[in-house]
Amino acid sequence: xxxxxxxxxxxxxxxxxxxxTQSIGQEQGSAKTDKQESSExxxxxxxxxxxxxxxxxxPPEIPTVVSLALQGGMSETAMAPGLFGELxxxxxxxxxRLDRAATDEKVAAVVLRIRNPSIGRGxxxxxxxxxxxxxxxxxxxxxxxxxxxxxxxxxxxxCDHIVMPESGMLLIPGVRMExxxxxxxxxxxxxxxxxxxVGDFKGAAEPMTxxxxxxxxRQQYDLLVDDFYDQLIDGIAMDRDLNRDQxxxxxxxxxxxxxxxxxxxxxxxxxxxxxxxxxxxxTLKAExxxxxxxxxxxxxxxxxxxxxxMVKMMELLTGGSSSERRSKKQKVAVVYAVGTITTGSSQVDxxxxxxxxxxxxxxxxxxxxxxxxxxAVVLRVDSPGGSALASDLIWRQIKTMEKPVIxxxxxxxxxxxxxxxxxxxxxxxxxxxxxxxxxxxxxxxAISGAxxxxxxxxxxxSRGKNNGIFTGLDGFTESERAAFQGMMEETYRQFxxxxxxxxxxxxxxxxxxxxxxxxxxxxxxxxxLVDQLGTLDDAIAIARQAAGIEADxxxxxxxxxxxxxxxxxxxxxxxxTTQVGFASPMKELAGPxxxxxxxxxxxxxxxVLCWMPYRIEIK
Numbered sequence: 326x327x328x329x330x331x332x333x334x335x336x337x338x339x340x341x342x343x344x345x346t347q348s349i350g351q352e353q354g355s356a357k358t359d360k361q362e363s364s365e366x367x368x369x370x371x372x373x374x375x376x377x378x379x380x381x382x383x384p385p386e387i388p389t390v391v392s393l394a395l396q397g398g399m400s401e402t403a404m405a406p407g408l409f410g411e412l413x414x415x416x417x418x419x420x421x422r423l424d425r426a427a428t429d430e431k432v433a434a435v436v437l438r439i440r441n442p443s444i445g446r447g448x449x450x451x452x453x454x455x456x457x458x459x460x461x462x463x464x465x466x467x468x469x470x471x472x473x474x475x476x477x478x479x480x481x482x483x484c485d486h487i488v489m490p491e492s493g494m495l496l497i498p499g500v501r502m503e504x505x506x507x508x509x510x511x512x513x514x515x516x517x518x519x520x521x522x523v524g525d526f527k528g529a530a531e532p533m534t535x536x537x538x539x540x541x542x543r544q545q546y547d548l549l550v551d552d553f554y555d556q557l558i559d560g561i562a563m564d565r566d567l568n569r570d571q572x573x574x575x576x577x578x579x580x581x582x583x584x585x586x587x588x589x590x591x592x593x594x595x596x597x598x599x600x601x602x603x604x605x606x607x608t609l610k611a612e613x614x615x616x617x618x619x620x621x622x623x624x625x626x627x628x629x630x631x632x633x634x635m636v637k638m639m640e641l642l643t644g645g646s647s648s649e650r651r652s653k654k655q656k657v658a659v660v661y662a663v664g665t666i667t668t669g670s671s672q673v674d675x676x677x678x679x680x681x682x683x684x685x686x687x688x689x690x691x692x693x694x695x696x697x698x699x700x701a702v703v704l705r706v707d708s709p710g711g712s713a714l715a716s717d718l719i720w721r722q723i724k725t726m727e728k729p730v731i732x733x734x735x736x737x738x739x740x741x742x743x744x745x746x747x748x749x750x751x752x753x754x755x756x757x758x759x760x761x762x763x764x765x766x767x768x769x770x771a772i773s774g775a776x777x778x779x780x781x782x783x784x785x786x787s788r789g790k791n792n793g794i795f796t797g798l799d800g801f802t803e804s805e806r807a808a809f810q811g812m813m814e815e816t817y818r819q820f821x822x823x824x825x826x827x828x829x830x831x832x833x834x835x836x837x838x839x840x841x842x843x844x845x846x847x848x849x850x851x852x853x854l855v856d857q858l859g860t861l862d863d864a865i866a867i868a869r870q871a872a873g874i875e876a877d878x879x880x881x882x883x884x885x886x887x888x889x890x891x892x893x894x895x896x897x898x899x900x901x902t903t904q905v906g907f908a909s910p911m912k913e914l915a916g917p918x919x920x921x922x923x924x925x926x927x928x929x930x931x932x933v934l935c936w937m938p939y940r941i942e943i944k
Contacts (some may be wrong), residue, residue, distance in 0.1 A: 345349035388609045391426050391620040395480060396440040399448055401663045401707040401735050402888070417447055417861075422621035423455040433609050437484060439477045445555065445736030446757020447707070447846075449479050450774075454860050461885040465608055467601065470495070470592070475557065478591075482564035487592040487599045489583045490750070495591060497561075498579035500553045502546055506532045515774030516935040519800035521810050522545040523817040524764030527841025529740070529934070533770075545842050549759075552845045556756055563592055564838040611759035656869050658702045658883040659861070662686055662719070666711030666741045666935075671886065681708055683715035686745075687722045689885035694726050699883060701868035702730045704749055705861055710741025713765060713816050713933040720823065723748035729871035734758040734855070734863035740845055741935035743854075744820060747827035750871060752855040754846030761854055763824055764841030765817045767809060767933045773798040816933045828853055862908075 351416040397414035426432045437456070442448075460466050460483070471488045474496050481487045489495065511518060511533060519529035528542035538546070562572045567590060575581075575589055583595040594601060603744035606614055664671065664679035671685040693699045704723070710716065723730050723745065732738070732746035734754040739762035746752050746760075754760055773783065776798075783798055801809060825835040830853060838844075838852050849855045857863075867880070876879060 334730045387613050387615050388611050389431050389617055390434045390436060390605065390609075391422075391437045392438060392616050393419070393422060393440045393620065394620045395442050395452065395616075396438075398443050401448075401472070401705060414442075416451060418446075418621075420451060420455045420862075423452075423459050425499055425621050427459045427464070430864075432464060433611075433614070434467065434605060435459060436467045436469055437480070438469045439473065439480050440471065441474065442476060442480070444476060445759075446556075447734065447736035447755035449476055449754040450757060451735075452480055453483040453861050454862075456480070460485060465633050467605060469598070469601070472496070475500075479557070479560060481592075482561055486594065486808055488594040488596050489586065489592050490597050491583050491595050493583050495581040495583070496579060497557075497576055497581075497587045497591075498577050500550050500557060502543075502550055504532065504538060504546075506536050507798065508532070508534060508536045511770075513777050515772070515776075517769055517771040517774065517800055518768065520766065520768030521801075521806065521813055522764065522766045522841070523810075523813050524839060524841035526843075527762070527764030527766055529764070529766040529841070530768060531761075535572050549843060549845055550846070552848055555759065556845075556847065561591075603638075624902045652881055653698060655874065655878070655880045656696070656699045656863050656883040657872075657880055658696070658699045658885055659701060659705055659865070660686065660689045660693065660885045661707075662742075662745060663705075663707045663735075666708055666715045666719070666745070668712055668715045668718075680711070680713075683718045684713070685886050686719050690719075690722045690726065690730075693883065693885060694728055696883070699728065700872035700874060700880070701728055702726070703733050703861070703864045703868050704730055704746065705733045705735060705864075706738040706742050706746050707735035708742035708745075709737050709759075710744065710762065710935045713741065713744075713820075713935045716935050717743040717819070719745040720748040729844035729868055731864045731868040731871065733859075733861045734760055734846060740764065743824075744935055749827075751857075751864075751867055753857055753859045753867065754849055754855040755860070756845065756847045756858050758846035758849070759843055760846060760849045761838065761844040762841055762935075763820060763839035764834075765813045765820065765933055765935060767813050769795070769800070770799060771798060771800045774857050813933055816935075820935065 327348050338891055350757075370500065395423050399416040399419065401416055423435070426435050444452075456466060464488065466484040468484035468487045470481055470487060470492045470493060473481065473489070475498070478495065478497055508518070508584040518530065518533035520534050522530055526541050526545050528539060531539060532541060540550055558572045558576065561567065564568050565572075567575075575591065581589065581591065583592065586592045594604065596604065602614075602616075606612065662681055665679040667680045667682055669682045669684055671682040674678050690702065690704075693702045730749045732749035734742075734746065735758065736750065736755075737759040738746055738754070739759050743760055743763060776783070785793075785798075787793065791802070791805045791808050793799060793802065794809060819836055821839050822832060824830075824839070825832040828835065838854060844852060846855060846858055850858055859867075869876075869878075869880060
């Protein structure tokens with residue numbers, strides 16, 4: 326087929342026309358897309374503006390204020406699991422709550438309701454350091470006082486703002502040590518304390534053999550009170566930005582009404598709760614605030630209806646489900662060595678007295694040593710001592726451990742409490758820890774006079790020159806006394822030799838610091854009996870370092886001995902009770918002296934004691 330020129334021309338024009346139309350269509354399509362994008366962009370901008378307007382219209386978030394009560398004895402031991410454990414006043418749990426509040430972005434401020442906690446200078450220092458960490462986070466920390474004594478005020482001084490109602494009272498009367506003596510009571514009962522000691526300053530037996538302090542005991546307590554007084558003056562002066570002479574004058578005045586305390590610069594505000602809360606709202610620039618009083622506590626489901634309710638009740642009583650898995654993270658074991666030291670298992674009696682059993686502590690240390698996840702151990706000591714044998718068994722276990730063991734001293738770590746500490750690689754004490762008392766005491770209570778008064782007589786058949794050395798009826802004969810004294814002197818020789826070796830100190834130098842002398846933590850550091858001053862957290866950091874753990878490596882704490890639940894303690898027997906519910910009320914009703922005498926009865930079943938039984942109250 327052949328095309329003429331007109332047909333070819335027409336074909337070419339049609340092709341060009343088609344291409345031109347397609348190009349125009351593409352341009353129109355492109356223009357249409359740009360218009361759509363422009364419209365969508367305008368719509369997006371409008372939505373964004375509307376969202377921002379909505380945000381501006383939303384009410385501001387209500388700030389959370391944590392309100393915590395510092396009160397009670399604040400036990401050093403680990404908190405028991407379950408419902409009753411949550412009811413305990415526990416030092417470590419309180420510190421954890423303060424540290425958590427410091428890092429919790431939802432917490433805007435903290436109010437500490439300080440209500441006469443019955444704690445010593447060691448626990449006060451632990452709490453003060455936790456409060457200071459909280460302050461560093463930039464969150465306001467208010468201290469709410471009512472009728473405040475020295476312990477309350479020392480805690481309050483660590484806070485940003487101290488407030489007290491106009492009906493309150495501030496009492497800072499200085500430092501006072503009281504030693505209770507029982508000799509006249511024993512005389513009236515017809516009981517004679519036949520006691521021996523090694524160490525001129527070892528006054529552990531004095532409460533049973535004298536009715537007032539010996540010159541040597543008074544001499545060492547003069548030095549101890551001087552140091553506690555200086556710590557008190559320096560602490561208040563630093564916290565309240567006052568000079569020492571001003572603070573000494575205030576301590577001599579002792580009692581202040583809230584207005585007088587405000588005028589002196591000892592507190593910041595006289596106000597009731599509703600009034601200082603209004604002040605806190607202004608500080609937080611908020612119209613409302615949310616007050617949380619159970620911050621950091623485990624939520625407890627109290628619906629016990631039906632079969633599942635019974636299961637929940639049993640889990641609460643026994644401390645929770647046994648199906649919990651243990652973490653494989655590296656751990657630092659914290660072994661709580663709390664109470665008077667005895668052989669056997671640890672116990673809590675119905676009068677609230679707590680004993681530290683050598684078997685319990687040794688088994689805990691062995692458990693930490695055999696646990697592959699544990700890299701180091703901290704021995705937290707709060708003990709006036711007790712059985713020399715039990716103390717030595719704990720010391721020996723520490724010395725045989727390959728993992729580093731660091732001692733952290735609480736309110737008191739004296740006599741046997743120092744004995745078990747001296748086996749550790751390093752000793753960390755609180756500035757106000759009572760420590761030292763390196764000496765030995767022993768003896769017995771002769772009750773034949775008391776028995777004869779009520780018509781009870783005893784007849785004896787015996788053999789052996791010293792057969793009556795451990796009888797509770799009569800005192801020592803001269804031969805028995807010499808034998809017993811020799812045994813005590815050997816115990817003292819071992820004590821001082823091991824202490825000198827543990828401190829890398831010449832024995833002659835150690836002996837000048839021993840003899841039963843008691844030191845504050847600050848004095849003990851100056852004398853070389855402890856390595857440094859610090860808290861339990863400081864000791865944990867040292868233990869991590871000793872184990873070669875990098876600073877940024879996360880570790881967990883393993884608490885030993887394992888806390889026992891309410892049901893476990895209840896089933897152990899009539900001599901053991903939970904610390905909540907029974908022990909505290911009984912102790913309040915009986916008074917501390919009856920608990921002391923009950924403890925003495927158990928302790929004097931031990932032949933030789935490293936113990937400071939006199940009740941020291943620092944006020």
